[in-house]
Amino acid sequence: MKLDRVAVIGGGPGGLYAARLLKLSNPHADIAVYEQSSPDTTFGFGVGLASRTQRNLRQADAASLDAIVARAYSHEMSMQVGESIARLAHGDLLAIARTSLLSVLQEQARDAGVRLEFGERREPADLDVDLVIASDGINSATRTADGRFGADIATGSGLYLWCGTDFALPSAIFVPVTTEHGTFVAHAYPYAPDRSTFLIETDVDTWTRAGFDATTAATDPTDTDEASLRYLEKAFADTLHNHGLIGNRTRWMKFRTVQCRNWSLGNVVLLGDAAHTAHYSIGSGTKLAMEDAIALDAALAAAETVGDALAEYERVRRPAVEHLQQIAVRSEQWWESFPQRMDLPVEQLMVAYMTRAGKVGLERFLESAPDVAWKGIASYGQVAADSEAPIDASRWILARPLEHGDRSFCDRFAPPALREDPSTTVVSVDVESAWNEKATAVVDEARASSTIWLTGSDERDHVLTRLDVAERMMCSTSALVVVEIPTECVPDAVAGLVSARTHLVFVGS
Structure with a gap:
């Protein structure tokens, strides 16, 4: 034309x-x-x-x-938790x-x-x-x-701000910092020999405790929230190597989809x-x-x-x-709930990050970054990081034994009889998000159970949500958590196991 x-x-x-x-x-x-x-x-x-x-x-x-x-x-990528760093x-x-x-x-x-x-x-x-x-x-x-x-516009629950600094970081980095008010997470990367972007996220409660609700209200849309930047450059002083943060109409926002x-x-x-x-x-x-x-x-x-x-x-x-x-x-939603995962070894956390949305599978990550991926898998399997990686990683992951409380399992497949056990609470998960109010009610209702068996639709998106709900349950209860999946979603379940999103899986038809 x-x-x-x-x-x-x-x-x-x-x-x-x-x-x-x-x-x-x-x-x-x-x-x-x-x-x-x-x-x-x-x-x-x-x-x-x-x-x-x-x-x-x-x-x-x-x-x-x-x-x-x-x-x-050009730059590379890394993740840091405390003194531990995983590099890609x-x-x-x-x-x-x-x-x-x-x-x-x-x-x-x-x-x-x-x-x-x-x-x-x-x-x-x-x-x-x-x-x-x-x-x-x-x-x-x-x-x-x-x-x-x-137009339909949905607003996220977390808060973030964009800022920068006047030096080039050695690589892109994801790094959390916990202050007296809560946890902030930086996504930062160099974009010039003397500049790096810093994107910093936090949750509403931390934001409020730090007084940023007040500083946001006091900052004109055309100005920068300088009080927040001064606070954050102290919080991230190690990552910044004591450089300052630079604003450009920088203020806290919620992401709009x-x-x-x-x-x-x-x-x-x-x-x-x-x-x-x-x-x-x-x-x-x-x-x-x-x-x-x-x-x-x-x-x-x-x-x-x-x-x-x-x-x-x-x-x-x-x-x-x-x-x-x-x-x-x-x-x-994974980033908004990031602080609950900070107890994971950094390489295992990197696996959780790479597979968080179902876009990158564990096998693909293992092919592209074998050293980091294997260290994460080894942490999950409780073997030495320098041990030899198996030829079939998925089979190895599913074959790992589990000790949970006074119960032992020879592998990560839930026995069918466990579903019928009187102590098991079977929950059919039908929520749009693992982090909405409906999902919170599901988690709360199952809190007293010793075993929680999650089932639901075989559609992949529903399976991924089920794994996210299971992760919430693992973080907030002492229960043994099982996720039921169809055969075609076994790769998602394998990534979920390594990422501490479930204890066991049950593979249906």
């Missing part, structure tokens, strides 16, 4: 990238990006680019990815300053022939064009102005955070927006009309986004 005029509302990475791709596909079209801020105005610090994202960007437009990589900073050698992890990313994408868009108009806001109704791409962010005025997009019933109306299409968000622990909004742009460009190139293209774009792209959102919600 030939496009003559395209307008992009919002000059973030997704909008700029979409404009460039469409200009390359439609060299004679007039394509303009309208950004209400100045070219160098941005909020935030670094943007991470995982290897899969890099591959997708290279296939779509190698030149722009090369320009991004030239300004990016991921040489393909990149991060780039958001200001640098915007500068690169602005240059790439201009080089392709895109017009960039700064300092003004445009409304879709005022634009006489073939296509309007609304990439105007999580607070999208385009989406908000028309209820037909059917945006979903829309419709991604397009007429010739207006939402892109990136305007259409959907996924928790930052599983993938950045920048990644999603740029991959949206790739899918939109492909749909427009193949269709005969704009309407057909937008329908095809949503048909193709929505399943991938919704799948990622589902995984992201599980990851978000």
Whole structure:
């Protein structure tokens, strides 16, 4: 399909990238990006680019990815609890300053022939064009102005803030710190030779005890909560090597997951955070927006009309986004409940982190990081970390004996007779989340039981939720916990065992 005029509302990475791709596909079209801020105005610090994202960007437009990589900073990943550190050698992890990313994408868009108009806001109704791409962010005025997009916004329970520091960490790091008020967890990574991003999370109770409810209320949306930064730089002084924290409109927030019933109306299409968000622990909004742009460009190139293209774009792209959102919600809830896992050995905690959302299986993690993964598995199996790893790790994990109170089991398969034992409470788990009020009631009702047997739907998402509920029960009761699973979910059960999400499993049909 030939496009003559395209307008992009919002000059973030997704909008700029979409404009460039469409200009390359439609060299004679007039394509303009309208950004209400100045070219160098941005909020935030670094943007991470995982290897899969890099591959997708290279296939779509190698030149722009090369320009991004030239300004990016490579790093590895680690997790620290107390003095113990687990390191992953991921040489393909990149991060780039958001200001640098915007500068690169602005240059790439201009080089392709895109017009960039700064300092003004445009409304879709005022634009006489073939296509309007609304990439105007999580607070999208385009989406908000028309209820037909059917936006649904869910707010998480934990709190987080973005800040930075003026040195490059030796690697990306996940590190918890417990203060007199509670536990804070930092996700931090270097993105330049003299800069690192620090994202810090906590729960509502800790946030309130530390007085951050008051500092948040006293901080204007355009300002930084300096009181919180001063507190946190002391709490994370070891990780920061006594450097300070830097703010940029930094204040505590709750993550909002945006979903829309419709991604397009007429010739207006939402892109990136305007259409959907996924928790930052599983993938950045920048990644999603740029991959949206790739899918939109492909749909427009193949269709005969704009309407057909937008329908095809949503048909193709929505399943991938919704799948990622589902995984992201599980990851978000894992991080919100992180403090309950801090008694795990750090390598075992790294296994729990990697398999937390069901996106990465234990076997895949074992292949990519055998040393760290095996140490975590060895901690679970209570054998020496330097012992020889088995050829079939899953079989070995399931064969580990268990001593629980005065009971002994020769392996991790629950005997069928245990279900019928009078001391066993059988619970059919039917909750959307392991952390909502309904799940809390399930946990509370089973608290007095000596054995809890969790059953329910055989759908994988339900099995993963069942394992999460089991983990809550293991952390809050002394009961023996069994999770019933279908045969096809054995890999999830194996990861759950190593991650201390259940004691035993029962494999059904």
